Amino acid sequence: MTAGVVVVLNAGSSSLKFSLYEGDAVLLSGQVDGIGVRPGVTARDGAGTKLTAPDLAAGPPGTPAEALLALLPWLREHLGGRPLLALGHRVVHGGPNHDRPCLVTAALLDDLAALSPLAPLHQPHNLSPIHAAMERTPGLPQVACFDTAFHRTIPEVAQVYALPFEMAARGIRRYGFHGLSYEYIASVLPEVAPGLATGRVVVAHLGNGASLCALQGGRSVATTMGFSALDGLPMGTRCGEIDPAVVLHLMREDGLDIAGVEALLYRRSGLLGLSGVSSDFRDLLASEDPRARFAIKVFVYRVARGIGSLAAALGGLDGIVFTAGIGENAASIRAAICEACSWLGVELDAVANAATGPVISRAGSRAAAYVIPTDENLMIARHTRALLADTAE
Ligand code: AMP
Helix, strand or coil: CCCEEEEEEEECCCEEEEEEECCCEEEEEEEEEECCCCCCCEEECCCCCEEECCCCCCCCCCCCCHHHHHHHHHHHHCHHHHHHEEEEEEEECCCCCCCCCCCHHHHHHHHHHCCCHHHCCHHHHHHHHEEEHHHHHCCCCEEEEEHHHHHHCCCHHHCCCCCHHHHCCCCCCCCCHHHHHHHHHHHHHHHCCCCCCCCCEEEECCCEEEEEEEEEEEEEEEEEECCCCCCCCCCCCCCCCCCCHHHHHHHHHHHHHHHHHHHHHHCCCCHHHHHHCCCHHHHHCCCCCHHHHHHHHHHHHHHHHHHHHHHHHHCCCCCEEEEEEHHHHCCCHHHHHHCCCCCHCCCCCCHHHHHCCCCCCCCCCCCCEEECCCHHHHHHHHHHHHHHHHHHH
């Protein structure tokens, strides 16, 4: 294996998350928040100890790209003499053709920029630091890892919408997201849940963003997110699946325009919209407000219904895996979802569930249930290193 450090980057509209990996070990991680407003950096070393982060006050970055350029010298200082091998980026959209991570070239960037209309809230922000690093450090390899790539194994019947046929060719189809998370879970199944690795599994990525993925033998065959990351389960502030006629109605009756619809569906809906309390699951669990309780009920109902739907796509169910913030930490929610899935043969072991598993189903349960922490950054670090090794051959 090539010795050296990979920097994993995840750029949003006003934030830039970064982690330094040597092999599978995290040397340092942190984030720049408030980019464009009042940027601040926080960072910790691999043991979780807070580090003195660089002060960006002198030339506050206005974009994630500027933040990366401001951060690079500081990151280099923390390499401890090890070589910097590459930057590995999380990129939301790889479109219909990219089924694996790619080494960044000018042509690839043009290709990915053309996908921006499919993910206008994320793709441009993901790409701008890649452009900036390419100009500033042209010799430094960069790898783009896509949230959509893992789902390219989904059969055509599950990818198309029942719109006029030519729409799919225009790119209006189901892509699916959270692919790096699902890929990580699939990669550890042989070790953590060997009985499930070749079977029919629904992975529930339940975090601020939430989706389900049906795995058959470790490959994605169906998922709840679709053309965008708005579809499927209700999320922190996103609505999940709704009848598109609701949008038509609101446009006609309330005069909502594109910005209004976008704000409603992406930022004012989901758990926040239902509860009126918070988008954060911990707040909802701690709240006495009946609407907070109702929002939790809706979430559990929709997750359980989604698992049933994916079990149908799989032709049966051998197990469920819970992951991400809610899936890894909220034992009561896992219990409620498993209870609602008892018809699929899931029998929960309450003690194991309270202890966070990893196995949380009873011995002899027809379908198993597991809790497995996800690690999208590690997946990006591994892909980046593997691509470098491939290109060096
Ligand atoms: P993620 O997007 O994976 O970071 O997950 C964030 C979500 O996980 C938020 O809604 C958090 O409230 C939720 N979460 C994190 N820890 C807990 C916990 N201990 N109990 C319930 N929900 C949690």
